[in-house]
Amino acid sequence: MANKFIVFEGIDGSGKTTQSKLLAEKINGKYTCEPTNGDIGKLIRDILSGKKCEKETLALLFAADRVEHVVDIEQHLKKTHIVCDRYVYSSMVYQAIQGIDLNFIMNINQFAKKPDILIFLDVDVEESFKRMNGKNKEIFENKEMLNKVRAKYYEIIKKRLFEPKYGYIKINTTGKSIEEVHDNILTELREKNIF
Numbered sequence: 001m002a003n004k005f006i007v008f009e010g011i012d013g014s015g016k017t018t019q020s021k022l023l024a025e026k027i028n029g030k031y032t033c034e035p036t037n038g039d040i041g042k043l044i045r046d047i048l049s050g051k052k053c054e055k056e057t058l059a060l061l062f063a064a065d066r067v068e069h070v071v072d073i074e075q076h077l078k079k080t081h082i083v084c085d086r087y088v089y090s091s092m093v094y095q096a097i098q099g100i101d102l103n104f105i106m107n108i109n110q111f112a113k114k115p116d117i118l119i120f121l122d123v124d125v126e127e128s129f130k131r132m133n134g135k136n137k138e139i140f141e142n143k144e145m146l147n148k149v150r151a152k153y154y155e156i157i158k159k160r161l162f163e164p165k166y167g168y169i170k171i172n173t174t175g176k177s178i179e180e181v182h183d184n185i186l187t188e189l190r191e192k193n194i195f
């Protein structure tokens with residue numbers, strides 16, 4: 001069976017990093033994330049922490065970071081599964097909400113590799129704020145914004161934009177423990193015969 005490329009998406013504080021690391025460990029895969037820890041990813045994190053930047057520049061930086069990331073993903077897929085914490089769908093959501101045209105976003109990300117599955121971790125915004133507990137999120141730190149982000153994820157999935165090979169898994173994490181969400185994910189992956 002070929003190694004799988006699995007992507008986690010969801011609003012800030014939905015549990016992506018927690019769950020993607022748990023899944024990567026469970027399936028002996030490699031955890032990766034966007035923005036990456038490379039030079040472009042580091043520049044993006046500087047911007048996200050408050051450095052001024054035009055929204056078009058940020059969209060291009062995420063796409064540029066993704067160019068390097070996709071090369072890395074392709075290499076590692078030869079040897080192991082990949083579990084990715086945020087990917088092109090975050091650009092389709094966050095940059096679109098910032099006012100960037102979706103066709104432009106898809107065009108600058110046209111090289112992005114389609115994942116095998118997208119796991120969308122849904123959560124009530126109120127709960128996500130409690131979980132983030134003051135984490136410094138300059139650009140996207142308000143409930144109205146995160147509600148727009150959540151709605152945009154639903155829109156993308158409904159329209160099946162950049163549809164993964166085996167489709168989507170949607171997990172509602174509100175009121176669930178980390179372990180319960182992890183178990184839900186494993187169950188859904190087995191039901192889709194991903195593993």
Ligand SMILES: Nc1ncnc2c1ncn2[C@@H]1O[C@H](COP(=O)(O)OP(=O)(O)OP(=O)(O)O)[C@@H](O)[C@H]1O
Pocket residue numbers: 010011012013014015016017018019131132173176177178181
């Ligand atoms: N199901 C859960 N119940 C309660 N707390 C959780 C749950 N999942 C994650 N957390 C906690 O919520 C916080 C955010 O989790 P995590 O960093 O995994 O979210 P994230 O979606 O990656 O957030 P971001 O997009 O902001 O990086 C962490 O402190 C984590 O321990």
Ligand SMILES: Cc1cn([C@H]2C[C@H](O)[C@@H](COP(=O)(O)O)O2)c(=O)[nH]c1=O
Pocket residue numbers: 012034035048062086087088089090091092094095137140
């Ligand atoms: C990949 C990607 C991310 N973003 C935004 C979404 C988040 O608010 C931050 C990343 O923060 P995290 O705590 O590391 O998840 O960046 C974006 O706007 N566009 C993207 O493509």
